[in-house]
Amino acid sequence: MTITPAAMVASIGTAGLALLPYVVPPYYAGLMIPFFGYAIALLGFNLLFGYTGLLSFGHAMFLGLGAYGAAVMAGTIGIKQFEIVLLAVVIASALIALPIALLCARYVGIFFGMLTLAFGMLFYSFLFKFYHLTGGDSGMRVPRMNILGLAFERYNKIEFLAGPFYYYCLALLVIAGFLMWRIVHSPFGLHLQALRDNARKAEYLGVHVRRFRVAAFVISAAFGAIGGAILGFRVGLADPELVYWTHSGQLVFMAVLGGFSNFFGPIIGALTYTLLQDQLQSLTEYWRSMLGIILALIVIGFPEGVAGLAVDLRRRLARRAA
Amino acid sequence: MSAFANILAGGVFHAAVLFLVAAGLQLVFGVQKIVNLACGSFYALGAYFGITFTSYAIRLGMSPWLIFPGLIVSGILLGFIGPPIERLLRTVYSRDESFQLLLTFALVLIFQDVFKFFWGANPRSLDSAYLIYGTLSAGDFSVPVYNLLVIAAAFAVAAGLGLFLQRTNYGRLLRATAENRAMAEALGVDVRRIYAAVFTLGAVLGTTAGALVVPTAAASLDMAIEFVIEAFAVVVIGGLGSMRGALAGALIVGLIRALSIVFFPELEVLAIYVIVIGVLIFRPIGLFGRALA
Numbered sequence: 001m002t003i004t005p006a007a008m009v010a011s012i013g014t015a016g017l018a019l020l021p022y023v024v025p026p027y028y029a030g031l032m033i034p035f036f037g038y039a040i041a042l043l044g045f046n047l048l049f050g051y052t053g054l055l056s057f058g059h060a061m062f063l064g065l066g067a068y069g070a071a072v073m074a075g076t077i078g079i080k081q082f083e084i085v086l087l088a089v090v091i092a093s094a095l096i097a098l099p100i101a102l103l104c105a106r107y108v109g110i111f112f113g114m115l116t117l118a119f120g121m122l123f124y125s126f127l128f129k130f131y132h133l134t135g136g137d138s139g140m141r142v143p144r145m146n147i148l149g150l151a152f153e154r155y156n157k158i159e160f161l162a163g164p165f166y167y168y169c170l171a172l173l174v175i176a177g178f179l180m181w182r183i184v185h186s187p188f189g190l191h192l193q194a195l196r197d198n199a200r201k202a203e204y205l206g207v208h209v210r211r212f213r214v215a216a217f218v219i220s221a222a223f224g225a226i227g228g229a230i231l232g233f234r235v236g237l238a239d240p241e242l243v244y245w246t247h248s249g250q251l252v253f254m255a256v257l258g259g260f261s262n263f264f265g266p267i268i269g270a271l272t273y274t275l276l277q278d279q280l281q282s283l284t285e286y287w288r289s290m291l292g293i294i295l296a297l298i299v300i301g302f303p304e305g306v307a308g309l310a311v312d313l314r315r316r317l318a319r320r321a322a
Numbered sequence: 323m324s325a326f327a328n329i330l331a332g333g334v335f336h337a338a339v340l341f342l343v344a345a346g347l348q349l350v351f352g353v354q355k356i357v358n359l360a361c362g363s364f365y366a367l368g369a370y371f372g373i374t375f376t377s378y379a380i381r382l383g384m385s386p387w388l389i390f391p392g393l394i395v396s397g398i399l400l401g402f403i404g405p406p407i408e409r410l411l412r413t414v415y416s417r418d419e420s421f422q423l424l425l426t427f428a429l430v431l432i433f434q435d436v437f438k439f440f441w442g443a444n445p446r447s448l449d450s451a452y453l454i455y456g457t458l459s460a461g462d463f464s465v466p467v468y469n470l471l472v473i474a475a476a477f478a479v480a481a482g483l484g485l486f487l488q489r490t491n492y493g494r495l496l497r498a499t500a501e502n503r504a505m506a507e508a509l510g511v512d513v514r515r516i517y518a519a520v521f522t523l524g525a526v527l528g529t530t531a532g533a534l535v536v537p538t539a540a541a542s543l544d545m546a547i548e549f550v551i552e553a554f555a556v557v558v559i560g561g562l563g564s565m566r567g568a569l570a571g572a573l574i575v576g577l578i579r580a581l582s583i584v585f586f587p588e589l590e591v592l593a594i595y596v597i598v599i600g601v602l603i604f605r606p607i608g609l610f611g612r613a614l615a
């Protein structure tokens with residue numbers, strides 16, 4: 001068996017992340033938790049955006065579903081097994097995504113974006129206004145849960161996040177990445193790319209365009225819920241800001257930052273964004289505009305994102321070596 | 323009954339402001355095919371600037387009668403930010419619409435910090451400056467004269483825009499460019515200048531709306547991202563690219579908000595999105611939109 005470049009990138013990346021907590025202070029290991037959450041969510045998001053060509057501007061809704069689902073499961077109902085919670089939010093998110101997908105998949109381009117935006121904001125205003133159900137703007141608490149049946153009681157929350165939970169999330173990311181790799185390289189994934197590039201031609205060739213779009217939407221929603229549950233677990237809170245449209249915009253930002261035409265782009269984007277935001281926030285209170293300027297530069301100058309730059313660099317090095 | 327009339331007056335006032343911003347959004351989308359997320363930021367810019375202008379005007383003892391026209395003038399002057407931003411957007415005209423959307427999203431992020439830098443993070447407001455012109459009342463029904471002025475101004479803008487687009491030569495050029503850019507260009511229309519003009523006009527509509535609203539409401543960092551969503555609801559309900567649609571959509575959204583705040587406060591925003599989704603599903607071209615080719 002030959003080792004493909006993708007397998008190499010994946011194993012080097014995994015190894016690097018596995019060693020990270022030994023090299024950097026716990027603060028940075030803890031910072032990686034939202035990265036894992038966003039990376040998993042973006043893997044799903046990019047199935048929709050990069051591979052199916054549908055730009056959702058309401059995808060944060062599913063992250064919110066994951067976080068609120070975790071809050072309801074662990075807090076209200078009292079199920080403390082994170083695996084069961086994950087399973088439940090994945091199912092719930094897919095079920096809620098299905099009717100939305102059936103409605104949205106009739107459209108492409110800006111109409112798809114607006115419809116998803118409207119659904120996202122609908123969910124947001126529900127969370128915001130139905131105070132007795134959702135806690136309104138103060139959100140819902142997400143209590144600490146057990147992973148793999150273990151409570152890790154001798155760890156405090158920070159140690160727990162930087163230790164066992166870190167590796168747990170890394171494993172989740174590896175599984176999610178492997179799954180997504182299989183999905184996009186299966187006939188199903190190839191169908192999606194075909195209908196992205198030319199929906200009419202794909203239709204002629206017998207692809208059920210709408211059915212495939214719906215499937216991609218539902219899968220991406222399930223990934224989003226896992227990411228959201230991780231984010232909620234880390235902060236200990238599910239709040240409506242998770243669902244606000246600017247958070248959806250942030251997801252698009254990450255995907256473009258990393259490069260949505262590359263499989264690893266969303267993961268790189270999540271990593272770059274998390275580190276960038278952390279550094280900028282400690283540097284200046286005007287970090288938002290810095291991010292805005294970076295986004296503008298990428299959109300104008302580097303539409304392939306960080307992953308595109310890396311591929312470019314590798315090609316250039318290879319040419320020099322040849 | 324008069325309580326109801328008061329609610330309606332509030333709704334129409336909100337609709338008037340919404341219409342101005344939505345009209346800017348429609349113009350830019352109709353001609354340039356760009357969904358400008360930053361239109362809410364133009365609105366907020368107008369609002370913050372309007373606060374600065376009004377407080378100076380009051381401090382300098384300017385006659386209150388000059389404040390309303392002064393706000394309009396400052397809104398128009400702020401339109402000067404239009405051309406440089408249009409220049410920036412020009413780099414992505416030929417790209418996918420998601421890139422155009424993202425570039426305007428970048429502008430939203432940048433503008434938010436601009437406001438924070440110049441005006442601070444706390445909401446800024448003028449103490450009931452909307453009462454400078456007194457109120458008009460009949461029985462229990464009363465409405466500030468200032469609000470009536472703004473409503474009148476919005477209707478004047480609606481009529482003016484309609485005349486401009488339908489009856490003037492330049493308006494015809496705009497419509498021709500909106501209809502078929504390549505053909506208009508082939509027939510000698512300077513599309514670049516048209517784009518710059520349209521974007522600037524769209525920005526002016528936003529900044530003016532913002533300037534006009536501050537005597538009645540506070541300016542805050544969130545107003546840009548909140549308002550752009552409402553303006554979106556308006557254009558989706560009315561139909562993308564249609565001016566009449568912007569007017570109808572603004573009235574619908576404005577009145578629904580006003581009514582639901584009183585009768586079903588929990589459904590205030592929810593109701594709007596339900597309508598948006600309903601329109602998108604049953605009539606995606608909106609109430610006044612034309613079928614897309």
